[in-house]
Structures are given as structure tokens and as C-alpha cells.
Amino acid sequence: MIKKVIFSMAASVIIATTVQAQQTEIYTNNLADYNKALRLYNSNQFAAAQLLFKKVNDKAESHELKADCAFYIADCAVKLNHPDADELVEGFVEDYPTSTRRNSAYANAAMYYFNTGDYESAGEWYNKVDISSLSKKEQETYYFQRGYVHFKNGKTAQAKKDFNQVVDSEQYGRQAKYYLGFMAYEGNNLEEADELFEAIKTGDRSDKNLSYFQSNIRFKQGKFQEAIDLGVPRLERSNRVEQSELNKIIGESYFNLGEYEKAIPYLKAYDGKDRKWSNTDYYQLGYAYYKQGDYQNAVKEFSKIIDGKDAISQNAYYHLAESYINLGQKQQALNAFKNASEMSFDKEIQQDAAFNYAKLSYDIGNSYKATPEVLTDFLQNYPNHKAKSEIESLLIDSYITSKNYDKALSLLENSNDFSDKIVYQKVTYFRGVELYNQGKYSEAITMFDKSLAQRKDAAFTAKATFWKAESEYNLDNFDQALIGYKEFKGMPGANQTDEFTNIDYNLGYAYFKKKDYAAAAKHLKAFTQKSTSSEIKHDAYQRLGDSFFAERTYWEAMEAYNSAIKIDAARSDYAAFQKGISYGFVDRNSKKIEDLENFANTYNQSVYRDDALYELANTYVAEDKSADAIRVYQKLQSEMPNSAFVSRAMLKEGLIYYNDNQSQKALDKFKAVVAKYPKSDEALQAVKTARTIYIDLGQTDEYANWVKNIDFVEVADADIDNATYEAAEQQFINNNSAEAIKGFEKYLQQFPNGVHVQSAHFYLAQLYFDANQKGKATPHYEYVVKQARHQYTEQALARLSQIYLEQKDYNKAIPVLQQLETQAEFPQNITFAQSNLMKAFYQQENYQKTVAYAEKVLQNNKIEDRVKSDAQIFIARSSIKTGDEARARKAYAEVKKTATGELAAEAQYYDAYFLRQDKKYKASNESVQVIAKDYSGYKKFASKGLIVMAKNFYDLGDAFQATYILEGVIKGFEDYPEVVEEAKQELIRIKTEEAKTNSSVQSGSN
DSSP states (O other), X not given: OOOOOOOOOOOOOOOOOOOOOOGGGTTSHHHHXXXXXXXXXXXXXXXXXXXXXXXXXXXXXXXXHHHXXXXXXXXXXXXXXOTTHHHHHHHHHHHOTTOTTHHHHHHHHHHHHHHTTOHHHHHHHHTTSOGGGSOHHHHHHHHHHHHHHHHHTTOHHHHHHHHGGGTTOTTTHHHHHHHHHHHHHHTTOHHHHHHHHHHTOOSSGGGHHHHHHHHHHHHHTTOHHHHXXXXXXXXXXXXXXXXXXXXXXXXXXXXXXXXXXXXXHHHHHOOOBTTBBOHHHHHHHHHHHHHTTOHHHHHHHHTXXXXXXXXXXXXXXXXXXXXXXXXXXXXXXXXXXXXXXXXXXXXXHHHHHHHHHHHHHHHHOOSSSOHHXXXXXXXXHOTTOTTHHHHHHHHHHHHHHTOOHHHHHHHHXXXXXXXXXXXXXXXXXXXXXXXXXXXXXXXXXXXXXXXXTTOOSHHHHHHHHHHHHHHHXXXXXXXXXXXXXXXXXXXXXXXXXXXXXXXXXXXXXXXXXXXXHHHHHHHHHHHHHHOOOHHHHHHHHHHHHHHHHHTTOHHHHHHHHHHHHHHOSTTOHHHHHHHHHHHHTTTOHHHHHHHHHHHHHHOTTOTTHHHHHHHHHHHHHHTTOHHHHHHHHHHHHHHOTTOTTHHHHHHHHHHHHHHTTOHHHHHHHHHHHHHHSTTSHHHHHHHHHHHHHHHHHTOHHHHHHHHTTOTTOOGGGHHHHHHHHHHHHHHHHTTOHHHHHHHHHHHHHHOTTOTTHHHHHHHHHHHHHHTTOHHHHHHHHHHHHHSSSOTTHHHHHHHHHHHHHHTTOHXXXXXXXXXXXXXXXXXXXXXXXXXXXXXXXXXXTOHHHHHHHHHHHHHOTTSOHXXXXXXXXXXXXXXXXXXXXXXXXXXHHHHHHHOOHHHHHHHHHHHHHHHHHTXXXXXXXXXXXXXXXXXXXXXXXXXXXXXXXHHHHHHTTOHHHHHHHHHHHHHHOTTOHHHHHHHHHHHHHHHHHHTTTBTTSOTTOO
16 A cells, blocks of 8 residues: 655745724724734634624724624634635625735635645635735745645646646745656656656655655566665565555565565565455465475465466466476366366467366366366367377277266267277277166167177177176076177186186076076086185075976985085075975985974075975875874964965865865865955865865755855856966967957956956066056056965066056055065065165155165175165165264265265265265365266266365365366356255355455455
């Protein structure tokens, strides 16, 4: 701030000293009062003097005396600052136009207002003074004071004119030259100002302002050393404000001379304008540190430059980026280079910044834009750049390292510039694997075919062949899968891949699915002999046992099942059950019974327990141990009432009673079957056997009364019923879907309560489902699942829930899934039910049940990693929704271990989020950088991660990084309005805070 100093000067009061009065009034009382008033006036007692002058004026008869009194009355009003002062002075002039005091009145009023600092009023009165009537000395005072008034009122031209009148005055010349010099200085007439200031220098303390002005003049003239020489001696004798300005002049002078080390202490000592620095101030100090190799302090200053949109800012951001590079802070450098590359003030800097931005994007990843796009943009913008070949090489490699395979593929297929077939082979392979992991097997096969069309890299050719076969397997195309597995196994280099380790396992499973059990056993056995993975080996032994079982080589089957049990007994309920069953096929029923009894007691939570109990009871029947058989059948009915075997167990129990001639017990049991499981095959058998009993007992009337209340027994139409159903069923068996649909529809129309109604509804549902007519399939599945538990219930529940889920009708899906969960016998259906219940409850915002089902899913140690990740992610999301961040933190940590793709990006984001919660800002930023490097294609979490990074940087004292990142989110992620809004609010908060110390920042702007 420039301190303007007003030189003091003695006030001159122009007062007339001669009083002319009529001789006749000299000795009167009026004269005495007049003289008394004059004495009061001269002693500055203006109020008392004014009253007395008014008294004299009221009694005076002399015109001259009245004029004198009017003059003093008006002048006292001026000096007392009365509101009517102007009016009194004007009245005096108008009433006494010939008075010799007229000019004195104007001059006195002007001088009074001048001395009191009311320059606007003073100016008005000075303009009324008749200069010609003043003495030479009075004229000098007049010109200087009026010049000063014009100066203070901002009328520079008039001020210069008046000051020039007194530049040679002994009394006012030096002061006039000072103000003329100051106005020249302000008008940037530096030569003139310097000349005037030089003319009035005396060498004493009165030159304090001149030293400042002349130092600044030399600076503006580019005479930096002279500016330093003039400014440094003045520093110690200056006040705080002037010291600040001089430090700035000296510091900038050293800066411009390239003497950065000397510049630093002066630049630091600058207080700023109104205690605020500008972006230019931060740039100069930052650059001085940069030139000294003090990159830490350079960053500290450069990073305070916010909203820079000029050449200085571009230069600052470029050197800020280089400082970051020297400090090993690549993410920060990326943002700074990006900012500098987007400014065109200096083309050379812009180009070099763009080059470094592109290279860093390849090196560490880029959350704003896919790295291949960044590199492509550079090549398009600078096609003749000397590093073109280097960038092209990075571009090719970036397709893979960025993991943004879909976008990379698009760039490859839509550009003629990059036709590297090896790259294309790799990118299509990785995209295929990505699609495979998403369960999009048909799309994955398309990608693998594109990869295999190149076959430039043997390893990738082999891997693509394997994963194409895996995709075919998941689509139940087992013949194609086998072709792929075999081709893979014989490829050169295949044995060097991870996939080769389990190839016999894959082959064995494919043959198993084709029911070629001999071939399956061959490959599964080969696998078990060399595998080291207990998890897969356990499963392989079970399938090997199944293969031998299907081939009826039961001793070998039992040996395989025993091997599975030995690896993991707790997870070998299936193997233990199958082993027990196998003893029955080698005429070892006693051993079969022993094993099944042990199974029922050991594996009391197994899904095969009802199978085991039913088979155990049947074996007791075969061994003619009816009491034991009835005991086990009843145990099955009481302990597992929802089992599909209950109806069969009841029927078998009734048949035992029938064979033991316990007719009433048999009838009671058969009637219970019919009542509880109407229309089932067991119910039909129960009716037939009961009919025989009633006939044997001679109670045909009772039979007739009973069956007439059973709506599914239509004795007269039984043959037509069977014939109609069997005709439709035959079309179904022959894969004539259209004819089968017609047949089953006809059957249901003719026999809505027919013997085969459940089967007809189920097969119709399956046919419509396979034809993708799910709307028509739905009512048939609904009919099936509403009936008593039977052989089709589980399949119908699984398909019906799938339809509801695809329709996002969670209110209907949830009860069906819950029924499937409790009634399913196949573990995969239980997992399907629980995992989808988890998802459905989440969609309904029932987070408590979401977590409960997610935990059920995780209790199954046989599930795939993908399903585990799903369960953990829903626990995590639900915990976030309910504010349980501690639980969410644990769940996301688990997700991070196994997840891929978008789930991995989400887990990585929350890793960064929780590290920030722990105030581990640097570690949090490193975690966000993983998203930029590995998951930049998932824009939602890339953008959310950037906001976390921005907050971290601000807490680390780097305002530039914080604001620039937030601005990048606002500009580049419009598809995520909630994220953009959060970025805007955070940017406003930061800028409001920064505006308190940086004059270049507008408070609250974004």
C-alpha cells in the first residue's frame, strides 16, 4: 500500500485589520460591543463572538458596520460548521456586494474547510475567490491549497495546473513537486516522476516516501539492481505497510535478476494486499524455491495457486508438476501436468505438459479418462512429436495394463493406425475372460474366437482355447467343451499355463456331464493322482466315485468315496451317503444299513439325510425287518416333514401294514397320503391299494363313498386320461416342443383334475420357459408350487423365482425363494435361493434380512469366490446404509480379497474411504490410485475415489490438487449427478476458505 503523506503547513488567515466606522458611533456602546466581539473572534471563541456580532448588527445604523458584522457572523458560522454557513456567506456577498471583505469571506471559508479536511467544500469556495485581489504570498497559498484540494478530489489535471504555479515557490515548491511526482508515478510517467522526486531529495528522514517511490520506479523501469539499492537502506526506517511493499519490490527485483536465493527472504516478508497474496505472489516464491532445488517448499507455494487462468498460472502448474516428480509424487504431478496441458498461453509448455501427462497416465493410471484415450489424444494433437514412437508403444501396452478391455477393443477396431495383431489377440482374450467372469458366456465365446483368429502368441492361443471350452461347458455344450479341452491339452506351451494344472479335472467333468462315465473316470483318476489342491481333489474323488457307481463298479466307487471322506470328512456327506448306497449293490446290506444309520446320526444337517433315511428304511424292508423299516419311515416323516420322500415313506409304511394284514392301519395311512398329497403318484397308488383292501374286506360301499369325494379320481375316464397324457408326453420325449405344448394344453382342458395334471402343468411350464415365453410359463409353475411337495416342486420353485427376479418383482420372488430354501434338496438350489433372497431384500431396503441371508450364504464353504464376494458386498452395502461402518469395513476387506471387476473397484474405493476416516490421508490416496490404475473403467467409483483424494490433499495442505481434482470431477462425470453435486459443495467449501488468504480466489465460486 502506498502511503500518501500530506506535508504540514502553517495556516494563513486573511483578516482585515482596519475597521471603518462612522465618527459618530466610535464612542457608542455598539462600538464597545463590536470590539469585544472582535476580541472573542480573534481568540477563536466563535460562538460567543457570533452572538455579540448579531447584537451589534441588530442595533447598528451604519451600513459599513452592518457589513462588517454580517461578514463575521457568516465567518463564525463557517468555523462552527453550522448548516447555514453557506447561506450566510452567500447572503453577505449578496447584501454587501461592494464590501472589501467579499473576497476574504470566500478565502476564509475555503481555508477553513481546507484545514478541517473537507476538500469537497473547500474546492467550491476556492473557485469563488478572486485571485487577482490576493497578494503574491496569498496567491501561492491559494494555488497550493487549491491544487491539493483537486489532488484529494481526484481531479489530477486541475491539480497539476495549480501545483505547477508554485513549483518555484520557496514555501510550497518542494511540496508541489512531491505531489506532481506522485501523480506522474501514479500515471506511470516514471521518468517524469523520478525527475521530480530526485529534485526534492535532501538525504534526511523526510525522504522516506521518496525512497519507496524511486525504488518502485526503478523496478518498473526494469532497473532491478537500482531498485534494490534504493529499497534495502529504506527498509529499517519504514513502517509495517511500507516495509511489506519494499520487500516485494526487492524480492521481485532479485527474482528478475535470477538471484533466487536472495529473493526468497524478501518475497516471504511481503504481507500482501489487505493481508492477502495473489497467485503471482505464490508463483514467484514457489519458482524461487524450485530454482534452488527446494521442491518441498516449491510445492507448498505453487499448490496455493487456485483458479489460475493465465500464463503465470500455466508456468506455475508446469513447475509444480516437475516439483512433484522430483519428490516422487506422481499422482499429484499427473494433475498438475494435466492442468498445464489444458492452457495454451505457452505452446511449448502446453505440449511438454501433455507429453508428461500422457506418460504418467500410462505409468500410474488415470481416473479421468482411460489411459489409451489419453495416449491417443496426444498422438492426435501432436502427430509430429519427437516421442511419437514411444507414445505409440505405450498405447499398445496400455490396452492391457489399464484393464479397460471393452474401451481398448473399441479403439482397436475403430482405428486404422494401430493394427498390431498380438495386441488384438491379447485384448480380445482379456475381454473374453472379463465377460466369462460376469457370466456372459456366449459373449465371451465371441471374444475368444476373435482372439483365436490371430494366434500370434502361443500362450494366449492356448489360454483362449481353454476359456472358450469353459464357456461352452457353462452353456451345457459339452461336446464343444470337450473339443476345446482336448485341443488345449495338446497345444505347445499349454503345460506352462495355470489352466493346464486342472485340465484332466475339466475333461472328467465334461465326460461326466455327457454320461460317458468310463472316460470321465479315466480323466478324474489321472487328476487325483497328481493334484495337490485338497479342495478340487476332494470334489474330483466324489465325481470319480459317481463315475464308477454309474459304471456299476461299486468297489472302486466306494474306494473313491473313501478317499474324498479322508480328505475332508465334514464336507463328505454326499460321499458317505453314496458309499452306503454302494454296499447294497454288492449284496452287503448289513454294511449298507450300518453306514446309513451312522450317516443319519453324523450328518444330521445334510441335505441327503432324508435320502439316507428313506433308503435305510427300504433296505430294512428288503431284509424283512418291518419294525425297523416302520421306525425309520416314521422318523423321516416326523423329523423332515418337508422332504419329497415323506409321501413315499407314508405309502411304503401303509404297504408294510397291508402285507402284514394290518388292514385298518394300512387304510389309515393310505387315506393320509391321499389327503396330504392329492394328485401325486403316491396318492394314486394309495387309492389303488386301498381299493384292493376294501374289496378284500367286502366294504366296496365304503370305498365308493370315499373315492367320490376325491376329485382327482375319475374312474370312468381313466383310460382316456392316460392316453391323452401319454400322447403329449411322447411328443415331449421326442423334443417336438410345439406338438407337446398342444398336447398338454389339450390334456389340461379335458382333464383339469386329471391323474397327470401336475406333470402336465410342469412340462408345459418347462416348454414355455425354454421357448422364452416366460409369461405363459408362469401360471403353470405357480400351479405346481402351490400343490403338496412332490418331485417337480424344487425345479418349479427355482424357475418361478428366476422369472420373478428377472421381472424385478421382489414381492412375489421372496416367498418363492423362501419356499425353495426350505424345500430344496440340491445344495446349488439352496445357495441360489439364499443369495437371491439377499439381493431381493436389499432392493426392498430391508438391510437386516439382507445381512442375515448374506451370512447364510457365507456359511456354505463350497460356494465360488464370486458368490462369496456378492455376499460380502451386500453385507458391506447394508452396513453402510445403516451406519454400521465397522461391519462394512470388515466386509469390504473380505470382498477386496477375491472380487474382480466392478465389485473390486467398489471394495477399493471403500478401502480408501476408511483409510481417510482413520486420517491416513497419504495411504488413502495410494488406495485411490489403485482404482485409477486397475479400475478406471468403472467411472462411478473412479469419481467417488477422486473426491476422497481431493479431501485428502486439502487436509495435507495441497489446495491446488484438491480444487483441480474436484473441478475435474465436475467437468468429467456428468453421468453421476450425486457425485458431481458432492464435488461442487466441497469445492465451494475449499475456495471459501482459500479466499481468506488468496486475493486471486473468488469466495464460494465453483
